[in-house]
Amino acid sequence: MERQAFLRPIETALTAPPVSKSHPIPPAPAEIPELVFIDPMDDPITTFADNAAGLGVEVRFAADRAGLVPIIDELARNEAIESAVLSFDPEIEGLESTMVALGIEVVPFGSGVDIAQVDLGVTGAAGAIARTGSIVVDSSRAGGRGASLVPPVHLAVVESAAIDATTSDWWRSMAERYPSGPPSQLVFISGPSRSADIEQTLTVGVHGPKRVWVAVVGR
C-alpha cells in the first residue's frame, strides 16, 4: 500500500489514550538522562582492555605502527595464520608488506574475491568503547564488511586516542561524527561471535570470527 494509506488509520486512531491512575506514564524528559555507572572509570584505555579481555578478546599494545610487527607475529603463530585479507582502514595502511614479510599470503579485499578460505581478517577501527569493550568498524572506511566478519580470526587496529568511554560518546554525537549521515554499515563489535542457544552453554565462534585480537596503538 501507499504511505498515506498506511499512516492514515494510525493518525485517526491516535487520540489521547486513557490515563491510568495506578501506574501513570511520567512526562518525557526534556533531555535523555546521561548514563551513570556504579564503578568510576579511571582511564578509558585500561577499561577498554579489561572489558574486551573479559569478552575473550586478545588485547595488545603497540607504542607505534612498528610495534604492530611483533603482535602480528605472535598472532600468526598462535592462530596458525597462513593467509590474510586487509581492509582499507587508515590504521593498517602499509601493513601488507609486514604481513608478507612474515610469510602470510595477503589476499586482496575486493569485489568477487573469495575471502571465505582466508585465515585472518585485518581491519582498523574508527574507534572503541571502553565500558563495553567494543571496537567500531565503519564499512566506508574499511571499504567493506567482510574482512571483520568472514575469516575465523579478526585483528582490529585502533588508535588509543580513538577510545571513548561509553556508547553515548558515539550515539549522542552521530551528527558531529557524520555530518552527511552515517555510513552504510557501522558495527560495534564486542568480542568474538557466540551463542548460548544450546542449553544456555556458551559457545564461542559461531558464524562470525572465533577469535578477535585488538592492537591498541599509541600508548
Added chain:
Amino acid sequence: MIETLAPNVGASVVRVLRNAGYDVHIPDDVTCCGQPAWNAGFATEAAKVARTSMEALAADDAETIVVPAGSCAAMIRVYWPELFRVTGDEDASLTATSVGEKVMELTEFLAEHSGAGPAESPDDAEVAYHHSCHMLRELHIESAPEAVISEAGYALSDWPMGRQCCGFGGTFSLKLPEVSVAMADEKIDAIPESATCLAGSDLSCLIHLEARLAHRGIDLPVVHTAELLDQ
C-alpha cells in the same frame, strides 16, 4: 477474609496494635475491598462493593487505616482510584485517593510506629517469610515485615523463593489449578530445612500454601505475621 476464615488472626492484629500503644476499632460498615471481582475482570461488581467500604472508611475519623493484608492494602491504595475511574465515578476516584493516603499495611505501620518490643519467641524459631506480590511490587513494602519480625526476636530464613508468587492469584487458583499448585510446590521445595514456620502478611497466600503443605504431608506451621508478633 480474616474475619471469615481466621478471626484469630484478627484478634492478633488488634492485640499487636494495642501493645504498640494504639486504640483499635473496625468500622461497622466496612465489608470488602472488592479485589476478587476486580482481578477477575468484573469492575462494576468490584466497584459496588468497594464503594461501600470506601464510604465507611471515608466517614471514619481514625488517623490511620491499618490493613493486615498486603493485597487489600494495595487494592485500596493503588487500585481503588483506577477502579472508580474505569467505572466512570470520578468523585469516588478522588475520595479513594484521599482514603488511600491514610492506608498502611500492618507491618508498614509497625515498622514506622514501632515500640512493640520483642515477643516471646521460641529459641530455635526460624521464619521462612513469604513476600506477597502486591505488598512487594505494588506497595514496595519489603524490609518492613522482615525488620518487624527480627525485632520481635525471630531469625529469618534465607529462602531464595521467598519473593516469588505463591500461585494463588485469586480466580487463577481455580482456573489453572495445576499451575497454581506447581507454583506453590516450587516455593515449598525451596524452604530451608532449618525453617520452623512459614509466615506472611497475606492470608490468601498463606491458606493456599498451607493447603498444599497439608496435601503433601509436610509438617510446617503456617502463621500470619500478626500471630508471630502476638506471642
Added chain:
Amino acid sequence: MTANLRSRTATALGNPGLRKAIRDATDRFTTHREEGLDLANFEELRRAARATRAAIIADLPRILGTFADAAEGVGAEVHWAGDAAEARAIVTGIATAHGVELAVKAKSMLTEEIELNEALETAGIEVVETDLGEWIIQLAGQKPSHIIGPSLHLSKEDVAEIFNRRSDRPLPADPEALCAFARASLREKFLAADIGITGCNFAVAETGTVILVTNEGNGRMVTSLPPVHVVVMGMERIVETWDQLDLMMNLLPRSATGQKLSVYTTQVTGPRRSGETDGPEELHIVIVDNGRSNLLGTEFQEMLNCIRCGACLNVCPVYRQIGGHAYESVYSGPMGAVLTPLLAATGTSLDLAGASTLCGACYDACPVQIPLQDLLLSLRRINADTGGPAWSERAGWKNWARAWSRPGMYRKTVTAARRGSGALPAGLVPKGWRSGRTVPEARGTYDLRKALRDGKI
C-alpha cells in the same frame, strides 16, 4: 477460560525435561541480567525510556514519515504493509523479482508472526534460518518458545537428535560440536544466498538507519553477503533520534541477557556505497502494521512500547512452569499474553490473560516499565464485558456484589459461612480448588467484630 489453555498447561506441567529446561534458561537470563547491572541510574533510565517510547508512539505517523524519507534518501526502498498477507506478498514479490532461489534469515519474531517462511517456500524459495535457535526449531518443525531463545525448551540431546537427521557423521550431544556443525552448514548458505532477510530491533528515524542486535554473526552475514537485504520492521520499533537510541540500546541487551551490548550491534544506513567491496546492492524496508494500530488510542497503546527484550518471560512465575508453547503464539509470557489477543482483535486468545496471577514481576523487570499486570487486568475486563466467562461466573459475581455491598447482608453471609465443623466452609472453597490442596482448619470461628465490641479481645 477455554479448556484448551488449561490442558496445554497440563501438558507442559507433565513434561519434567521441559520444565527443567525452562527454569534453567530463564534463571540464567535473570541471573546474568541482575549480575550484569553496572548502571547506577537504571531506574531513572527506565522511567525516561517509558516516557520516551510513549511519546514516540504518540507521534508515530510523523516519525515513520521522517524515517521513510531518510531511508529513501540513502537509497533504501520503503514498503508499507497493512497486514501479514500484504507483508508476505511484498517480500515474496521482491524475492521472485530477483529470481531468488535461496534466502537466509536472521532471527525475526515478526517474520514468524506473519508466517513469511511458508509463503516464500510456496513460491519455490529455499528459506534457511541462520540464528542457531531459529535454525534448530526450523529443522524440528517447531515454533519458537521464547522471543530471545526460541529453542530454549530443547535439551542438547534434543538438538543432537535433530542435527543427526541431516549430519553425515554422528554428532555428540555437546554444544561445541553441535555449534561447529551449524557453523559449517550455514556458512555454505550465507555464501550462496540470493537474499538476506532480517527483522529490525530499532529504526532510527533521523537518518533512516536500521539497528540489528545479534551475537552469532549471522545478522552481519545476512546483511553483508547477499546482493539484496530485506528488513521486515514492526511499525512501532522506532526511535526518532540517536540520543533516544543510546537510551534504548543501553537497556535492551542488559535486560535481555545481562550483556552491555550484544556481540554485533549492526547499524545499517542504506545499501552499499561506491567504493565498498561488499554489502547489499539493494535494501528494502517493509514496515508492517498487522494489528498494531488496534492498540492505538486505547489503554493498550503502551504495549507498543515493548522493545522485545524477553525479561518479562524470564521472571514470570507462570511462564516458568508452562513454557512458551502453551501460549500458542509467537509471543509468549506476559508480553505475549497481552499482545497476542490485541493483534488478533477477534476475541481469540483473550483467555491468555488468565495465564497470570498479576504478580507484577514483569512490570518490575520491564526496561520500559510497561504495567503488564494492569494490561492483563484490562483484558480480563474486556473478556468479562464481551461474554467470555460462563453465565454462572457472571451471576456469581453479581450476587456477591449485591450481598457484599450491603453491610447487613455481608454480615449475614459471613456468619453463615462460619458455621460448620471448623473446617473452612465449602461455599467459600470450590471443589476445583481442592485438587492438590487440603483445605486447612479455620483459625477460629467466632464473630471478630462482636468479640471486639464486647471487650473479649
